[in-house]
Amino acid sequence: MIPVAWPIALGAILFMIGVAGVLLRKNIIVMLMSIELMLNSVNLNLVAFSYHLGDLRGQIFAIFTITVAAAEVSVALGILIALVRNRRVFNADKMDTMRG
Amino acid sequence: MIFGIKDVIAVLPEITVAGAASCLLLVDFLIPRERKSAVGVLAIIFVIFAAIFSIFLMGTDVMGTTVFAGMFAVDGFSTFFKYVVYAAAVLSIMLSFHYVKEEGINAGEYYILMLFSLSGMMVMASAKDLLTVYVGLELMSLPVYVLVGFMQGDVRSNEGAMKYVILGAFSSAILLYGISLIYGLTGSTGLHAVAAVLSSGSVNQGALNVAVIMMVAGFAFKIAGVPFHMWAPDAYEGAPTPITAFMSVGPKAAAFAVILRVFMEGLGPAYGKWQIMLAAVAVASLAYGNLTAIAQRNIKRMLAYSSIGHAGYALLGLVAGTSEGVSSVMYYMAVYALMNLGVFAVIIMMRKGGQRGTEIDEYAGLAKSHKGLALVMLIFLFALAGVPPTAGFVAKFYVFMALIHKGMVGLALFAVLMSAVAAYFYIRIVMLMYMREPVKEFELAHSRGIYYVLAIATAGTVILGVYPGFLIELAQKASLFP
Numbered sequence: 001m002i003p004v005a006w007p008i009a010l011g012a013i014l015f016m017i018g019v020a021g022v023l024l025r026k027n028i029i030v031m032l033m034s035i036e037l038m039l040n041s042v043n044l045n046l047v048a049f050s051y052h053l054g055d056l057r058g059q060i061f062a063i064f065t066i067t068v069a070a071a072e073v074s075v076a077l078g079i080l081i082a083l084v085r086n087r088r089v090f091n092a093d094k095m096d097t098m099r100g
Numbered sequence: 101m102i103f104g105i106k107d108v109i110a111v112l113p114e115i116t117v118a119g120a121a122s123c124l125l126l127v128d129f130l131i132p133r134e135r136k137s138a139v140g141v142l143a144i145i146f147v148i149f150a151a152i153f154s155i156f157l158m159g160t161d162v163m164g165t166t167v168f169a170g171m172f173a174v175d176g177f178s179t180f181f182k183y184v185v186y187a188a189a190v191l192s193i194m195l196s197f198h199y200v201k202e203e204g205i206n207a208g209e210y211y212i213l214m215l216f217s218l219s220g221m222m223v224m225a226s227a228k229d230l231l232t233v234y235v236g237l238e239l240m241s242l243p244v245y246v247l248v249g250f251m252q253g254d255v256r257s258n259e260g261a262m263k264y265v266i267l268g269a270f271s272s273a274i275l276l277y278g279i280s281l282i283y284g285l286t287g288s289t290g291l292h293a294v295a296a297v298l299s300s301g302s303v304n305q306g307a308l309n310v311a312v313i314m315m316v317a318g319f320a321f322k323i324a325g326v327p328f329h330m331w332a333p334d335a336y337e338g339a340p341t342p343i344t345a346f347m348s349v350g351p352k353a354a355a356f357a358v359i360l361r362v363f364m365e366g367l368g369p370a371y372g373k374w375q376i377m378l379a380a381v382a383v384a385s386l387a388y389g390n391l392t393a394i395a396q397r398n399i400k401r402m403l404a405y406s407s408i409g410h411a412g413y414a415l416l417g418l419v420a421g422t423s424e425g426v427s428s429v430m431y432y433m434a435v436y437a438l439m440n441l442g443v444f445a446v447i448i449m450m451r452k453g454g455q456r457g458t459e460i461d462e463y464a465g466l467a468k469s470h471k472g473l474a475l476v477m478l479i480f481l482f483a484l485a486g487v488p489p490t491a492g493f494v495a496k497f498y499v500f501m502a503l504i505h506k507g508m509v510g511l512a513l514f515a516v517l518m519s520a521v522a523a524y525f526y527i528r529i530v531m532l533m534y535m536r537e538p539v540k541e542f543e544l545a546h547s548r549g550i551y552y553v554l555a556i557a558t559a560g561t562v563i564l565g566v567y568p569g570f571l572i573e574l575a576q577k578a579s580l581f582p
Contacts, residue, residue: 061289
């Protein structure tokens with residue numbers, strides 16, 4: 001039996017990596033991957049707590065999260081395609097048309 | 101668990117809006133491209149149906165209960181916010197008819213996405229469980245991401261949408277991490293169950309601190325509170341103007357509905373923890389939003405910073421944490437919706453042919469040739485600045501009173517000081533309109549939809565300023581009692 005702290009610690013580490021990826025990396029695709037990492041660390045948390053508490057709610061929540069994350073990423077990629085058609089940038093720092 | 105007919109009746113307004121959006125996706129194929137505004141008209145009709153169902157629900161015994169195993173509340177609070185978002189959706193659709201033709205983005209999906217977003221906001225207003233909060237939040241946000249990037253050929257629209265979607269997804273992930281910790285700490289996601297466990301005091305305080313910080317950060321992103329506001333100016337500037345109007349009003353009101361309910365009902369026992377964090381966000385938003393707005397040359401960008409400032413004012417009502425504070429936030433959101441939509445109606449009217457109407461300098465001398473329009477703009481700008489006798493003044497006053505009754509005089513004084521700063525950049529536009537000579541002839545978009553919105557917003561801003569009593573009473577009756 002693995003103590004509940006282990007998966008939670010793993011979740012926290014994955015979440016940190018995800019946050020660092022969004023804040024430090026410039027490539028939009030890598031940023032989206034980092035967001036996925038954050039969402040999956042949340043899923044890990046939810047499922048671990050669910051198992052620990054003997055309550056199904058967390059697992060149901062995780063399924064909702066997975067579904068919504070898929071929708072979110074497809075919207076983000078759609079917008080990225082529209083952007084790349086007009087201007088070939090994948091670098092977040094080069095998105096500087098608007099200032100102020 | 102089996103759901104009965106009562107549960108279905110309770111969500112009739114949501115079913116109407118979401119079902120209408122799905123059906124209109126099919127109807128859209130039958131309508132030729134130049135007559136797509138018919139989809140918008142149908143959308144308005146369905147929103148009115150949903151509003152009628154909401155009135156109908158107030159008279160039934162579903163009112164004041166929760167359905168779907170305690171996940172979805174039908175009460176005065178949710179009905180109040182639903183009416184604010186109905187108004188935001190209907191008025192924004194009316195503003196769109198002319199604008200989408202002008203910009204060549206005349207597609208049926210435009211209106212349908214607004215309906216989907218509206219259904220998300222309605223779910224948020226009624227959410228009584230963290231799962232419902234999350235699903236409603238995403239259902240609201242995803243269509244708005246697409247709408248911000250709806251002008252596919254415009255790089256600014258693409259960029260605004262890209263920044264919005266990345267930061268929106270990032271903030272959702274942060275919020276979700278907070279939710280997962282709350283679930284782990286309390287063993288439940290229902291707001292009442294969470295509150296019950298928290299008030300028993302047997303939870304790990306360190307982990308609870310982390311959870312509250314994550315939830316404050318996640319929600320602050322949604323209302324564009326400093327320091328989580330980075331997406332707002334670019335998304336506001338890049339989006340089609342009616343969508344800017346929509347997203348500055350609808351999602352903000354819905355996000356405040358969720359914030360009020362989650363923090364007052366769910367995390368109520370942890371008031372000492374979140375109060376100071378929200379106060380910090382509110383103070384930072386007031387200072388940064390209002391001071392940065394002064395330097396803006398683009399009016400949409402200026403209104404983005406102004407909306408950051410207004411989020412700060414409204415948050416102060418929640419910081420007070422009393423029933424009066426909650427009703428002051430509700431009143432603030434209703435009034436803010438009217439006056440902000442009014443300003444955007446004028447901006448959309450200025451968008452015609454080669455005239456973009458987005459630079460502040462373009463408004464110079466408007467009063468010389470168009471007295472009526474300049475007067476209406478003056479009313480809205482005075483209302484945003486909080487000048488009596490407009491509704492904007494009453495809204496601010498009510499928030500400040502809630503703070504003072506709670507003994508937070510310092511915060512109230514700071515907020516008053518910041519509204520003096522805010523008056524500068526609003527009234528600068530009035531000065532430009534009245535004191536300068538026009539550079540060239542104004543071209544104005546004449547559309548019945550815009551006239552209706554101007555009439556409704558002006559009437560609302562003035563009447564609610566002179567006779568605020570009845571709406572305040574409604575907000576007080578519908579307020580949450582922690």
